[in-house]
Amino acid sequence: MGAGKTSVGRRLAQMLDVGFVDSDAEIVTAANMTIPEIFEQFGEGYFREGEQRVLGRLLTEGPRVVATGGGAFMSPDNRKAIAGAGLSVWLRADTDTLFERVRNKPGRPLLDVDDPKAVLDRLQAERGPVYALADVIVDSSPGIAHSDMAQAIIAGLRDHQARHPERRIFAV
Ligand SMILES: Nc1ncnc2c1ncn2[C@@H]1O[C@H](COP(=O)(O)OP(=O)(O)OP(=O)(O)O)[C@@H](O)[C@H]1O
Numbered sequence: 001m002g003a004g005k006t007s008v009g010r011r012l013a014q015m016l017d018v019g020f021v022d023s024d025a026e027i028v029t030a031a032n033m034t035i036p037e038i039f040e041q042f043g044e045g046y047f048r049e050g051e052q053r054v055l056g057r058l059l060t061e062g063p064r065v066v067a068t069g070g071g072a073f074m075s076p077d078n079r080k081a082i083a084g085a086g087l088s089v090w091l092r093a094d095t096d097t098l099f100e101r102v103r104n105k106p107g108r109p110l111l112d113v114d115d116p117k118a119v120l121d122r123l124q125a126e127r128g129p130v131y132a133l134a135d136v137i138v139d140s141s142p143g144i145a146h147s148d149m150a151q152a153i154i155a156g157l158r159d160h161q162a163r164h165p166e167r168r169i170f171a172v
């Protein structure tokens with residue numbers, strides 16, 4: 001959360017001249033409810049089921065940039081679907097940076113607690129080793145402009161495709 005998937009992803013899509021879609025936004029549209037409402041009324045498990053369904057559909061509609069929700073890559077099924085359709089990118093940031101970006105911004109139910117920084121620290125510890133499985137890793141540090149992040153992702157995608165031509169997805 002706060003790594004920049006939505007905002008940097010949108011910029012990346014512009015630079016690559018492909019479409020952009022955000023799975024959180026698609027879930028909100030499909031359910032006609034906000035993410036906090038879905039968590040509150042049906043629970044996180046229900047949200048994750050919807051996320052998997054929506055992501056599975058979005059991945060078949062490429063070529064484009066898909067911003068996932070922050071927890072989507074934790075699911076082995078989602079990782080398999082992503083690997084089958086394209087390349088994964090981890091925007092890596094430390095939790096101080098993430099906290100600065102998401103504090104005072106509602107809409108992230110997992111952080112709607114007394115100590116959201118502690119949740120970010122826990123999630124980082126749980127998720128970091130799994131996110132490190134991504135094809136491309138780009139540091140999302142403070143002070144890096146969105147366009148520079150997007151350029152770094154393009155460089156990472158080019159590098160990945162040079163090393164794994166069999167997984168070439170489209171010209172970058
Ligand atoms: N490299 C960056 N430099 C400065 N601000 C950034 C950067 N990346 C993201 N931000 C800011 O951090 C906030 C959160 O970013 P964004 O919504 O894109 O994150 P996200 O990864 O999509 O989060 P979530 O998992 O909750 O959907 C936004 O205000 C965004 O502009």
Ligand SMILES: O=C(O)C1=C[C@@H](O)[C@@H](O)[C@H](O)C1
Nearest residue numbers: 001024035069070071108109
């Ligand atoms: O990190 C997470 O688990 C989440 C991040 C958001 O993008 C949303 O998908 C939701 O708030 C859960």
Ligand SMILES: [Mg+2]
Nearest residue numbers: 005006024067
């Ligand atoms: Mg987002």
